[in-house]
Amino acid sequence: MATVELDNIKKRFGGTQVIHGVSTAIEDGEFIVIVGPSGCGKSTLLRMVAGLESVSEGEVRIDGERVNEREPMARDIAMVFQNYALYPHMSVRQNMGYGLKIAGLPKSEIAAKVDEAAALLQLEPYLDRRPRELSGGQRQRVAMGRAIVREPKVFLFDEPLSNLDAKLRVQMRLEIRDLQNRLGITALYVTHDQVEAMTMADRMIVMNAGRAEQIGTPLEVYERPQTLFAAQFIGSPSMNVLDATMQDGVLHLGGATMPAPTTATGKVTVGLRPEHAIADPEGPLSLTVQMGEPLGANTLLHGRIGDGSEAFTISLPGVHHATAGERIAFRVLPENLHFFDPETGARID
Amino acid sequence: MTARDPLVAAAPPLKSGREPAPGMVEKRGRSLWLSHAVMILGVLIVFFPIWLAFVASTVTQSEIIRPPMPVWPGDQFFINYKNALFSGVNVPVATMLMNSLIMAIGIAVGKIIISLLSAFAIVYFRFPGKTIFFWLIFLTLMLPVEVRIVPTYEVVAGFGMLNSYSGLIFPLIASATATFLFRQFFMTIPDELAEAARVDGAGPMRFFWDILVPMSRTNVAALFVILFIYGWNQYLWPLLITTDPEMNTIVMGLKQMFPSGDDFAHWPTIMATSILAMIPPVIVVISMQKLFIRGLVDSEK
Ligand SMILES: Nc1ncnc2c1ncn2[C@@H]1O[C@H](COP(=O)(O)OP(=O)(O)O)[C@@H](O)[C@H]1O
Numbered sequence: 259m260a261t262v263e264l265d266n267i268k269k270r271f272g273g274t275q276v277i278h279g280v281s282t283a284i285e286d287g288e289f290i291v292i293v294g295p296s297g298c299g300k301s302t303l304l305r306m307v308a309g310l311e312s313v314s315e316g317e318v319r320i321d322g323e324r325v326n327e328r329e330p331m332a333r334d335i336a337m338v339f340q341n342y343a344l345y346p347h348m349s350v351r352q353n354m355g356y357g358l359k360i361a362g363l364p365k366s367e368i369a370a371k372v373d374e375a376a377a378l379l380q381l382e383p384y385l386d387r388r389p390r391e392l393s394g395g396q397r398q399r400v401a402m403g404r405a406i407v408r409e410p411k412v413f414l415f416d417e418p419l420s421n422l423d424a425k426l427r428v429q430m431r432l433e434i435r436d437l438q439n440r441l442g443i444t445a446l447y448v449t450h451d452q453v454e455a456m457t458m459a460d461r462m463i464v465m466n467a468g469r470a471e472q473i474g475t476p477l478e479v480y481e482r483p484q485t486l487f488a489a490q491f492i493g494s495p496s497m498n499v500l501d502a503t504m505q506d507g508v509l510h511l512g513g514a515t516m517p518a519p520t521t522a523t524g525k526v527t528v529g530l531r532p533e534h535a536i537a538d539p540e541g542p543l544s545l546t547v548q549m550g551e552p553l554g555a556n557t558l559l560h561g562r563i564g565d566g567s568e569a570f571t572i573s574l575p576g577v578h579h580a581t582a583g584e585r586i587a588f589r590v591l592p593e594n595l596h597f598f599d600p601e602t603g604a605r606i607d
Numbered sequence: 608m609t610a611r612d613p614l615v616a617a618a619p620p621l622k623s624g625r626e627p628a629p630g631m632v633e634k635r636g637r638s639l640w641l642s643h644a645v646m647i648l649g650v651l652i653v654f655f656p657i658w659l660a661f662v663a664s665t666v667t668q669s670e671i672i673r674p675p676m677p678v679w680p681g682d683q684f685f686i687n688y689k690n691a692l693f694s695g696v697n698v699p700v701a702t703m704l705m706n707s708l709i710m711a712i713g714i715a716v717g718k719i720i721i722s723l724l725s726a727f728a729i730v731y732f733r734f735p736g737k738t739i740f741f742w743l744i745f746l747t748l749m750l751p752v753e754v755r756i757v758p759t760y761e762v763v764a765g766f767g768m769l770n771s772y773s774g775l776i777f778p779l780i781a782s783a784t785a786t787f788l789f790r791q792f793f794m795t796i797p798d799e800l801a802e803a804a805r806v807d808g809a810g811p812m813r814f815f816w817d818i819l820v821p822m823s824r825t826n827v828a829a830l831f832v833i834l835f836i837y838g839w840n841q842y843l844w845p846l847l848i849t850t851d852p853e854m855n856t857i858v859m860g861l862k863q864m865f866p867s868g869d870d871f872a873h874w875p876t877i878m879a880t881s882i883l884a885m886i887p888p889v890i891v892v893i894s895m896q897k898l899f900i901r902g903l904v905d906s907e908k
Pocket residue numbers: 271276294295296297298299300301302303
């Protein structure tokens with residue numbers, strides 16, 4: 259149970275800076291997901307919190323105390339690695355108890371804690387097996403168990419589910435979330451998968467090229483993305499982005515005009531989520547269909563907007579039979595339009 | 608007759624579990640017979656001199672000298688071996704065997720410890736001159752014992768280690784090959800494992816003992832076999848630094864049993880000694896072979 263504060267954290271590897279000042283305050287028991295494309299510095303940020311990577315500038319505080327100079331062990335954190343990093347020559351029991359053994363706990367106490375964690379994770383039948391005799395999902399659980407028995411202040415996860423198949427991933431997602439909830443331990447969770455971020459996070463940190471683009475709850479980020487990057491990264495299929503002009507409170511977009519509630523004027527970048535398109539024969543906008551993707555519950559239609567050449571995708575509920583070349587008229591609710599500065603990508607309200 | 612033969616003989620079982628390539632399946636029956644015939648022939652060729660040595664160690668001196676040479680064992684087995692073990696030519700063979708055993712085990716164990724530690728330092732620590740040290744170690748690969756024998760002798764003599772086990776063992780312990788091998792192995796171990804240990808609170812030496820060493824088990828077993836035989840077969844170095852017959856090793860002692868000039872050679876004793884000299888390496892190879900095959904099989908599951 260602990261708070262974690264990141265105060266303008268920066269990281270340089272030699273001459274190249276990979277983290278450009280990230281700040282946030284994480285509350286006790288909160289589940290924070292750090293999400294962003296590969297190479298944006300998520301792992302580096304997490305590893306600085308863990309103490310596996312030195313902090314070039316800024317301060318990491320756990321429970322209000324500066325921990326920059328502390329070894330991982332002394333920070334009272336536990337980490338789950340992407341490849342699980344289980345000790346291959348040790349049994350599941352030994353793997354889970356190794357940290358406690360080093361901490362010098364008596365054998366009986368270690369056994370009790372390991373048994374308790376194993377029960378929580380349904381690992382009891384496997385306690386005497388070696389990691390290589392376990393399936394991916396079971397290894398994942400052992401890695402979790404190793405983190406749990408330590409009863410740390412903070413859990414750190416670095417893409418723990420990316421080596422599992424899709425179905426197991428969904429299941430483990432729920433399990434991890436449920437476990438963290440029950441134990442009430444503050445957690446930082448790194449993923450590149452925006453669905454994982456949306457479904458698991460209390461709050462998420464959307465990262466891009468070493469910067470936190472937005473920090474907020476999943477719905478905040480979805481409904482009011484603060485930058486063009488966050489807007490396009492969160493949500494699937496990703497948001498359509500078009501160049502447009504605002505003139506006298508009227509938006510000129512894709513050959514159509516419509517009133518728009520925004521302070522923006524002149525050239526703007528407009529974002530429009532595919533799922534916010536409403537099929538309407540009277541609608542001001544239209545899509546020239548190139549390809550349809552029926553997903554069952556909804557249908558994705560890819561094509562060009564109006565007579566223009568800009569790629570555009572809409573998502574219509576239910577099954578929709580559309581042939582290539584067909585034109586589908588649609589409209590959008592004004593509140594579902596997002597406006598961004600074409601230069602900086604910052605949101606304009 | 609050298610101790611290398613058992614290694615050759617031990618090699619085929621390692622590979623025998625392999626499936627034949629798909630294209631070979633139809634010819635399987637014939638090629639199976641053919642390959643076995645070739646293997647058996649090979650074994651016979653390798654084994655024949657050893658057989659002759661064994662035969663010679665079980666007959667009398669006069670039977671050996673008189674042509675034709677005997678090809679079936681005689682009845683002097685116990686007499687010849689007892690004579691070799693407890694009297695020998697210059698010194699009892701039992702003493703030389705013990706010396707060789709101490710030297711070979713000392714070299715093998717010493718080399719393994721030193722190279723595990725130095726590979727650990729090179730792979731897991733950042734320190735000034737790390738690359739230079741690595742290349743210095745690597746460079747010694749190009750300097751076999753024979754090249755550095757004179758200065759090494761000076762040093763050993765200076766320390767008063769002539770005619771001692773430490774003199775036999777220490778100069779041969781530093782091992783670039785084994786260091787290199789462990790370095791390569793450690794580099795295949797994911798970094799996350801070291802990091803997980805760090806998060807678990809293990810210090811560097813704890814990580815070394817609890818994780819690296821157990822994980823290197825099979826490598827250690829394989830190396831032990833190779834290094835034991837390397838130590839056992841040392842000839843020039845023991846010859847140089849042991850003047851006291853009590854410190855002779857078996858390989859050099861064997862050579863010294865050969866007559867110089869017109870001396871009279873007692874061949875049955877010499878041959879019994881040769882056979883005795885082969886036994887410890889064979890035992891090591893056979894016992895360790897089991898261990899490291901088990902290691903290989905285990906890690907593949
Ligand atoms: N030890 C290192 N030395 C130099 N550059 C590194 C090191 N670790 C990571 N980087 C660089 O930092 C950037 C962020 O890496 P990382 O945090 O692993 O990204 P992510 O986890 O988001 O995929 C990458 O450009 C990577 O090349």
